[in-house]
């Protein structure tokens with residue numbers, strides 16, 4: 765993949781629905797109307813040369829084949845992040861934890877916390893990694909604040925070596 769960079773760089777990309785985007789002044793659309801089969805809108809963006817060069821390097825590292833797909837993903841990511849700010853909104857995600865099951869009472873404490881959230885924890889996977897370490901991945905669904913609470917409570921338990929909450933989206937609006 766090669767991109768050309770010019771001092772006054774003009775990149776074009778497409779997005780699925782212009783009405784859902786609130787772009788700042790100066791960002792304008794070139795709608796191609798009926799020619800587009802899947803309601804894709806093409807629009808132009810002015811960007812500093814050095815910024816675009818860095819962006820191209822980044823998306824090459826991340827294996828994007830086109831700028832358009834990279835920019836679409838950036839936009840989706842921001843929209844999903846915005847949804848997560850609403851603590852009452854519904855979210856889905858995973859909580860991953862690594863712990864040493866030899867730590868006293870740890871397994872039963874973890875189980876007890878998970879039972880407190882039996883409605884939100886919809887599936888769990890447990891892997892006995894080695895003699896000491898267990899990996900658990902919990903699929904969670906519920907209010908954003910509850911999902912965060914589940915992750916915080918599990919990850920903060922003594923003996924849990926590492927934990928990570930990954931929130932995602934069903935993608936209705938992105």
Ligand code: NI
Pocket residue numbers: 865890891892893897898899
């Ligand atoms: Ni185990």
